[in-house]
Amino acid sequence: MSQLSGGVETDAEVLAGLNWLASASRDATGFWQRIEAAQRRYRQFTLAPDNLGRDPELADLGPDLVASFLAQAKSLLDSRRTYDIALASRCVPWVKQIGVNASELTRIPGASERARRMLVDRATAPDGPLLELVMGGNYANDGLDVAFVAEEPGHAKTPDLHLFLPGSAEPVAIELKRLRQGRYEQDERARHRRIFKQAAAIIDERHLSLHIDVIYTKELMDVPESYLAERLSRFLASPLVILGAYPWRDEFASGEIRSANLDAVREDMRNTSLYFGTKMARLLTGSEVRSNGYHLATSGIPDNRDPRFMDEVHYASVVTWQCTAAEALDRKARHVKNKLVEAERQVQSAGIGIIHLAMDAEVGCESSDLRRERNKQAILQFQSESLLAALYIHYLVPRMPEAHSWLVDETVDKFGAGRDPVPSMMIFPGSAALDNDLPAWKQAVPFPPSGGSPDRQQR
Structure with missing residues (x-):
């Protein structure tokens, strides 16, 4: 079997970020060995047919x-085979921003110790500590004097950073918190994988190339796991197809079944192989799909260099889905009140505090708008017991773009004390600003012409 050589692209700032973390670990050899072991685990995972x-x-x-998180940054540089299009945008931007701020981080008291604590705790979710390191570096990069606050076992939680201002005897306390996907969302996605699996069995048995689009109006826990399979069976037994589609509406959902555009996939694959992922789904449906809102069922011949890519497709079906049940939207639109109360307690030790809360949002998902509105309501109603000079809510949308190796969109809502304007502070300040007022999850990403995409491998 021939092997893919090299990485996806050369990025000096990503390399600088990895090198800074290796230095902070005080065991650079062990640091690189851990990442190479993670690359091997990724390769083994993707070799399994079930995956x-x-x-x-x-x-x-x-x-x-x-x-495993840092391995995506290293794979960008040296291993296309272990570079994951879905994970990259969740991992690489953080390491790159560490590299952007590497010289500043070296001078910030406590930064290396904060990084080392993250590296020692292998089971920790690294994007939380990396948020602290990145924002500490961003403040320093703006010419501000900051230091990481050491945690003292047995004492009340302290803020993450102290900001020292000229002429001020007391430092400003800065607290940073990363909000992650909730258990409800994880359970909902797992539930729909089981619903899809029963439909996929029929697709595979009949070698079907279909697009099934479904909008659930009930919470998925109330939807039978056989629901999509039963709807597909009714479609296959029905002589009625309206304008090329089979629509339905019932107590659980509304949806439509139509032929998938298999010809578009095959045309795109001429002289190349195609990644089994969002681009294939987009070609089958004719529109962008959400990274957490689709499933593929196909058969074909994989690229002998990389089983994640297909050289030839015999049939291919895609299921796109979302849940608009009021109960589901409400539970997914977690407001920030609890985290805000916790963060506010951690900055009370100082006279003035600044809080940054970062969370993911999803493209084309109604819960993103609802979550933002709930967050605003919670913040405006919040009664602070300390003087908060600024509160920032960072909404991050990691993408799986076809024209770039990785992409993350960021929208920041700023809240200040009184009517004083709050200065802009972004997690990724070097990103290009778009000339519109749409939030990150409503930004359109153009599709590239055929070729030159991370989703394709030239033969």
């Missing part, structure tokens, strides 16, 4: 979450 087309979570790749 074909499955976008892995860090937890799927072994107990060393930190190494």
Whole structure:
């Protein structure tokens, strides 16, 4: 079997970020060995036939979450085979921003110790500590004097950073918190994988190329796991197809079944192989799909260099889905009140505090708008017991773009004391600003012409 050589692209700032973390670890040899072991685990995971087309979570790749996270940055540089299009935008931007701020981080008291603590705790989710390191570096990069606050066992939690201002006797306390996907969302996605699996069995048995689009109006826990399979069976037995589609509406959902555009996939694959993922789904449906809102069922011949890519497709079906049940939207639109109360307690030790809360949002998902509105309501109603000079809510949308190796969109909502304007502070300040007022989850990403995409491998 021939092997893919090299990485996806050369990025000096990503390399600088990895080198800074290796230095902070005080065991650079062990640091690189852990990351190379994570790359091997990723390769083993994707070789398993049951994982074909499955976008892995860090937890799927072994107990060393930190190494698996950082391995995506290293793979960008040196291993296309272990570079994951779904994970990259969740991992690489953080390491790159560490590299952007590497010289500043070296001078910030406590930064290396904060990084080392993250690296020692292999089971920790690294994007929380990396948020602290990145924002500490961003403040320093703006010419501000900051220091990480050491935690003292047995004492009340302290803020993450102290900001020292000229002429002020007391430092400003800065607290940073990373909000992650909730258990409800994880359970909902797992439930729909089971619903899809029963439909996929019929697709595979009949060699079907279909697009099934479904909008659930009930919570998925109330939807039978046989629901899509039963709807597909009714479609296959029905002589009625309206304008090329089979629509339905019932107590659980509304949806439509139509032929998938298999010709578009095959045309795109001429002289290349195609990644089994979002681009294939987009070609089958004719529109962008959400990274957490689709499933593929296909058969074909994989690229002998990389089983994640297909050389030839015999049939291919895609299921796109979302849940608009009021109960589901409400539970997914977690407001920030609890985290805000916790953060506010951690900055009370100082006279003035600044809080940054970062969370993911999802493209084309109604819960993203609802979550933002709930967050605003919670913040405006919040009664602070300390003087908060600024509160920032960072909404991050990691993408799986076809024209770039990775992409993350960021929208920041700023809240200040009184009517004083709050200065802009972004997690990724070097990103290009778009000339519109749409939030990150409503930004359109153009599709590239055929070729030159991370989703394709030239033969």
